[in-house]
Amino acid sequence: RELFVPPIEKEAYIKKLQALVEEERQVQANRKEHFFSKEFIPSAPGPFFPSAWRSRFSMHFARGSSVAVGGHEARGRQLDPSEADGAELVRSTKAVFDRATEDGVRFRIYRRGSLEARTVQEAKDSDEVVGAVFEARPPPALAGHHLVSKATELVRSGEVGGPAYQYFVVYETDLGDEVVTQRSSASQPSWEENPVDMEERYESARVLRVADCAGTGVTLDSLKGILDDPTSASLSSRRYAQRAFEQVRRPLAGSGEGHRRGARSHVAEGPPGAATAGGAASDGTAAELAPAGLAADATGEEVTRSLKAEPPVAPALGPPVGLSA
Secondary structure: OOOOOOOOOOHHHHHHHHHHHHHHHHHHHHHHHHHOOOOOEOOEOOOOOOHHHOOOOEEOOOOOHHHHOOHHHHHHHHEEEOOOOHHHHHHHOOEEEEEEOOOOOEEEEEEEOOEEEEEEEOOOOOOEEEEEEEEEOOOOOOOOOOEEEEEEEEEEEOOOOOOOEEEEEEEEEOOOOEEEEEOOOOOOOEEEEOOOOHHHHHHOEEEEEEEEOOOOOOEHHHHOHHHHOHHHHHOOHHHHHHHHHHHHHOOOOOOOHHHHOOOEEEEOOOOOOOOOOOOOOOOOOHHHHOOOOOOOOOOHHHHHHHHHOOOOOOOOOOOOOOEEO
């Protein structure tokens, strides 16, 4: 008590302290207002937040997608206020964004599908308050004549109550758009164009193999045939993804010489849990890229029977892939 030094009782000094306290309150209010608005971008939070929040690493998904569709800024323009239960979303999902300011206030973002909830927690032992809930509008439909430049087969952990693993294929176009096709348990194959949660899917998945389709002439329309094939509905998630990936590696009737050579493929190698896709690529001929023991001009049914003959193998999931400095 003897060591306590009371504040200086000069009026000018007291007013200066009051001004600093009021300035701090205003900063906190501006932070919340900006965070709960559509203008907040996690990778570029703005001047109200610590500079350490700015991402030093970025995930590039879909060639040129950050230019073609605008990346995080485009997602903000697609958000609309939603009446969905943000508290339920917070309880059932894990935060995709979790940062704290110098005064200990935590800002979090939760996403599930097209829904997004943003919360603030004032102190460690205080309640987490939902400040805004948004729903992302689906982007316009893609034209079927868009050329496919890349195909990637991935796997991630399955949902509770379903298969342990979920396999899916991502087609990337020359304009940076993305199409995801997969078959979940007890459902018809899906075809999703530019999903709003694409970045989260990449972060939770492991790349199995990649095919470079540049110059092959493969279009989105030519790949949609797998959805109309009645045999696709009977395939498992893994075998459907294998078949969807094989479509870009097989020649189309009447295609040019470039496409007859098929897509150049890179298969992920190494022990379970490897984070990158590697391995040597073949020269890209259709004969080499066809499944083992199967002719390059085999029918769809023959491909399906060949895939069914393979014993199912569930690879171990590794850390996120696709991170670049």
